[in-house]
Amino acid sequence: MPSIAEQIVQCLHDALGDVKKPVALHEPCFSGREWGYVKECLDTGWVSSVGSFVDRFESELAAYTGVRHAIATVNGTAALHVCLLLAGIEAGDEVLVPTLTFVATANAISYLGAIPHFVDSDEQSLGVDVRKLRTYLQDVAEMDPSGCRNRFSGRPIKAVIPMHAFGHPVDLDSLATLCRDYGLILIEDAAESLGSHYRGRHVGNWGSLSAVSFNGNKIVTTGGGGAILTNDPELARKAKHITTTAKLPHRWAFVHDQIAYNYRMPNLNAALGCAQLERMDSFVAAKRHLAERYRAAFLGCDGVKVFHEPVYARSNYWLNVLLLDVDQADRRDEVLETLYSLGFLCRPVWAPMHKLPMYAHCPRMNLGCAESLERRIICVPSSAGLGGA
Amino acid sequence: MPSIAEQIVQCLHDALGDVKKPVALHEPCFSGREWGYVKECLDTGWVSSVGSFVDRFESELAAYTGVRHAIATVNGTAALHVCLLLAGIEAGDEVLVPTLTFVATANAISYLGAIPHFVDSDEQSLGVDVRKLRTYLQDVAEMDPSGCRNRFSGRPIKAVIPMHAFGHPVDLDSLATLCRDYGLILIEDAAESLGSHYRGRHVGNWGSLSAVSFNGNKIVTTGGGGAILTNDPELARKAKHITTTAKLPHRWAFVHDQIAYNYRMPNLNAALGCAQLERMDSFVAAKRHLAERYRAAFLGCDGVKVFHEPVYARSNYWLNVLLLDVDQADRRDEVLETLYSLGFLCRPVWAPMHKLPMYAHCPRMNLGCAESLERRIICVPSSAGLGGA
Ligand SMILES: Cc1ncc(COP(=O)(O)O)c(C=O)c1O
Ligand SMILES: Cc1ncc(COP(=O)(O)O)c(C=O)c1O
Numbered sequence: 178m179p180s181i182a183e184q185i186v187q188c189l190h191d192a193l194g195d196v197k198k199p200v201a202l203h204e205p206c207f208s209g210r211e212w213g214y215v216k217e218c219l220d221t222g223w224v225s226s227v228g229s230f231v232d233r234f235e236s237e238l239a240a241y242t243g244v245r246h247a248i249a250t251v252n253g254t255a256a257l258h259v260c261l262l263l264a265g266i267e268a269g270d271e272v273l274v275p276t277l278t279f280v281a282t283a284n285a286i287s288y289l290g291a292i293p294h295f296v297d298s299d300e301q302s303l304g305v306d307v308r309k310l311r312t313y314l315q316d317v318a319e320m321d322p323s324g325c326r327n328r329f330s331g332r333p334i335k336a337v338i339p340m341h342a343f344g345h346p347v348d349l350d351s352l353a354t355l356c357r358d359y360g361l362i363l364i365e366d367a368a369e370s371l372g373s374h375y376r377g378r379h380v381g382n383w384g385s386l387s388a389v390s391f392n393g394n395k396i397v398t399t400g401g402g403g404a405i406l407t408n409d410p411e412l413a414r415k416a417k418h419i420t421t422t423a424k425l426p427h428r429w430a431f432v433h434d435q436i437a438y439n440y441r442m443p444n445l446n447a448a449l450g451c452a453q454l455e456r457m458d459s460f461v462a463a464k465r466h467l468a469e470r471y472r473a474a475f476l477g478c479d480g481v482k483v484f485h486e487p488v489y490a491r492s493n494y495w496l497n498v499l500l501l502d503v504d505q506a507d508r509r510d511e512v513l514e515t516l517y518s519l520g521f522l523c524r525p526v527w528a529p530m531h532k533l534p535m536y537a538h539c540p541r542m543n544l545g546c547a548e549s550l551e552r553r554i555i556c557v558p559s560s561a562g563l564g565g566a
Numbered sequence: 567m568p569s570i571a572e573q574i575v576q577c578l579h580d581a582l583g584d585v586k587k588p589v590a591l592h593e594p595c596f597s598g599r600e601w602g603y604v605k606e607c608l609d610t611g612w613v614s615s616v617g618s619f620v621d622r623f624e625s626e627l628a629a630y631t632g633v634r635h636a637i638a639t640v641n642g643t644a645a646l647h648v649c650l651l652l653a654g655i656e657a658g659d660e661v662l663v664p665t666l667t668f669v670a671t672a673n674a675i676s677y678l679g680a681i682p683h684f685v686d687s688d689e690q691s692l693g694v695d696v697r698k699l700r701t702y703l704q705d706v707a708e709m710d711p712s713g714c715r716n717r718f719s720g721r722p723i724k725a726v727i728p729m730h731a732f733g734h735p736v737d738l739d740s741l742a743t744l745c746r747d748y749g750l751i752l753i754e755d756a757a758e759s760l761g762s763h764y765r766g767r768h769v770g771n772w773g774s775l776s777a778v779s780f781n782g783n784k785i786v787t788t789g790g791g792g793a794i795l796t797n798d799p800e801l802a803r804k805a806k807h808i809t810t811t812a813k814l815p816h817r818w819a820f821v822h823d824q825i826a827y828n829y830r831m832p833n834l835n836a837a838l839g840c841a842q843l844e845r846m847d848s849f850v851a852a853k854r855h856l857a858e859r860y861r862a863a864f865l866g867c868d869g870v871k872v873f874h875e876p877v878y879a880r881s882n883y884w885l886n887v888l889l890l891d892v893d894q895a896d897r898r899d900e901v902l903e904t905l906y907s908l909g910f911l912c913r914p915v916w917a918p919m920h921k922l923p924m925y926a927h928c929p930r931m932n933l934g935c936a937e938s939l940e941r942r943i944i945c946v947p948s949s950a951g952l953g954g955a
Contacts, residue, residue, distance in 0.1 A: 204611050205611050205613065205614075206611075207608050207609075207611065207613075211608055212605065212608060215604060215608065216601060219596050219600055219601055219604065219838075220596075222593050222594050222595075222596065223782070224594065224596075224782055224787060224789040224838065225594075225781055225782020225783065225787060225789050225790060226781070226782055226790070227782065251640050251641070251790065252640070252828050253828075254827070254828035255828070279820070280811055280812075280813075280820070280822045280826075281811065281828060284811075284825055284826065284827070287825045288825075392614055392615070393612070393613055393614020393615055393616065393832070393833075394614065398613060398614060399832075400613040400614050400832035400833065400834035400835060401614060401615070401640065401828075401830070401831075401832035401834075401835075422669055422670065422673070423669075424669075428906060429902055429906070429911075429912070429913040429914060430913075430914065430917065431668070431669070431913075431914075431915075431916040431917055432917045432922065433669045433917075433922055433924075434922070434923055434924070435923070435924055436673055436676045436924050437669075437673065438643070438673070439641050439642075439643035439644070439670060439790075441790070442790075443782070443788075443789035443790035443835070444782075444789065445789035445790075445834065445835065445838065446789060446790075446832065446834065446835070449608075449613065449834065513818055517817060517818070522818075523818070524818040524819075524820075525818060525819065525820075526820075527820040528819065528820055528821045528822075533821065533822055533823070534823055534824070535822075535823070535824050535825050
């Protein structure tokens with residue numbers, strides 16, 4: 178009887194066919210107009226803050242997501258930082274956030290002196306378990322005239338940041354209802370989920386502000402980059418202002434009216450982004466196709482299942498996830514070693530935030546599901562190229 | 567008798583010859599290997615955090631400046647932020663900084679909750695007036711066992727950030743002596759002064775940490791970008807760690823050991839930077855040549871002089887500066903209007919920090935020289951291309 182590692186290797190071979198090793202976890206695909214646009218950018222000399230690709234990238238991103246305004250930023254972390262700032266998060270506030278996320282989500286909260294308050298995950302979405310959060314808040318939250326307060330710490334609980342893990346949307350309608358009930362601001366960390374839909378509508382439309390990332394490992398990339406999404410024109414105006422040093426418009430005078438950031442995306446990176454956005458439909462199709470191949474290949478594989486998008490979702494399947502059965506969890510590292518040694522550059526999920534030294538003392542609910550998922554998730558190669566893009 | 571505006575127009579024509587209008591204030595020049603390197607980057611797919619151009623850019627920058635370590639960042643503002651963080655600047659500290667600077671210098675101080683303390687400028691360097699600062703500190707500073715303290719505010723004065731305005735080095739030896747006398751940390755804002763030398767040595771070598779910028783308007787550009795320079799290997803290690811999310815090295819595990827930033831420069835931008843750095847010598851030569859042409863053209867022009875590098879310096883002449891005589895200061899806007907209307911895209915200096923609403927209440931010395939310079943500086947077109955690069 179082959180080991181679980183051997184079985185997984187066999188299934189990966191079945192799913193990926195005759196692929197060149199090593200197989201990256203996620204590689205970008207530049208077979209569209211990337212060259213053309215980047216060259217245009219160099220030829221005109223407008224590589225930096227002046228130039229038309231940023232405007233174009235922003236309007237095409239807004240059109241693609243159906244969110245009214247998109248503000249391009251230097252990366253997804255900067256986008257999250259500004260989302261929280263504009264949501265009014267202040268030092269000493271608590272912000273609910275899944276423990277199972279990339280560290281940037283928690284860091285952005287810290288940049289404002291606010292405190293991440295960790296929430297458990299749901300095995301159906303890999304994101305915030307909304308039902309469990311509601312039960313938890315019944316114990317922990319207390320409403321006073323200024324809003325929701327943590328009855329144990331005494332601090333305001335101001336917002337919740339769902340993160341659509343590996344592209345799979347959390348249950349946004351339930352979460353939006355919860356936010357209304359508790360007066361919480363909803364900010365979506367959609368860094369991984371460009372191209373993902375919840376009940377037919379693109380993610381990023383539920384948060385008062387949302388953040389996406391165009392890092393090199395994302396479904397489309399600008400080298401480094403991100404964006405703030407919002408349907409609120411006033412927040413959009415503020416986001417643009419605060420990400421561009423709060424300079425007042427003038428032909429030559431340099432006057433700035435608030436403490437602000439240099440978080441704008443350079444035109445060079447936006448040029449790459451414009452070409453990449455044109456490929457979104459084919460990338461999503463390829464990634465969904467790849468997910469289907471994984472599903473089929475692993476059908477008969479005992480001890481592990483391929484994670485499937487939630488019922489309400491159409492996911493971008495940014496990274497395909499294998500979920501080891503609970504009784505196989507202690508084999509995770511052995512599986513990773515084997516896959517690595519054979520040139521499948523797989524990875525586990527992030528160390529949960531509450532296990533990192535700087536966040537170990539933050540408030541949290543019971544995190545049983547997240548801790549179980551941590552031991553069982555293996556992300557497998559998921560480039561759009563592997564799905565035929 | 568022609569007006570001062572008319573005289574200046576005539577001198578600009580003399581200096582620039584038959585130039586195509588509008589003449590930008592500063593344009594990048596991509597006639598080297600920019601496209602080759604950027605294309606290589608796209609072809610390999612390594613546009614983001616993986617890829618060899620960042621390492622190469624860092625080591626070539628270190629070699630060029632003679633500073634032992636260079637850490638590439640997403641921009642100069644991020645570099646300044648990290649310099650201050652690693653220097654140990656904390657909330658409630660005061661940091662001495664010229665009022666005549668780009669807003670990023672003061673903003674970086676604010677990001678840490680520290681307070682800019684504004685210093686006057688010197689008409690010889692356009693930067694910190696070291697002698698005046700010394701006299702001021704005799705009144706304001708009080709030394710106690712933990713270091714220098716502002717006797718009026720009671721707050722620690724921790725550091726000083728000289729900014730080499732328009733590429734002209736401040737008097738670094740005197741400033742370094744002052745820093746020793748008062749136990750102040752020296753951090754150079756060398757954003758504008760790549761290619762500038764003080765007494766034969768490149769700027770950035772005096773600060774315990776220094777920041778440069780590769781914004782689109784700088785002598786060389788990466789679209790957006792910056793770097794931290796330091797001769798201290800331990801600070802260099804920390805700078806790399808904190809600008810790359812403090813991730814611990816591991817083949818697949820995502821563990822981070824402190825609150826940190828996504829401030830790394832993408833490989834795509836570093837590729838551009840590598841090609842640009844190869845041109846430094848020719849850019850500096852061209853810009854110095856252009857400065858010489860301006861000097862010659864304005865020799866007979868009453869009421870205005872061309873700013874000349876300080877005696878101890880060899881400047882990159884990032885932007886050439888006209889200095890109106892004191893009795894012509896009220897003509898500045900009229901001159902700017904005229905130049906603009908004729909297609910010379912000139913500009914004044916920044917609004918001094920103490921006049922911006924968010925910094926109006928910060929501590930400061932008498933800022934008479936900076937206020938005078940503010941009324942009298944006009945920056946004129948200074949692209950390396952105009953000097954023959
Ligand atoms: C969930 C999540 N949030 C935030 C980020 C931060 O984005 P970036 O790397 O562009 O700063 C990322 C991606 O790296 C992410 O996966
Ligand atoms: C003096 C000074 N400091 C800091 C910066 C900030 O650099 P960046 O624009 O790359 O963030 C600049 C340039 O814009 C500058 O001129």
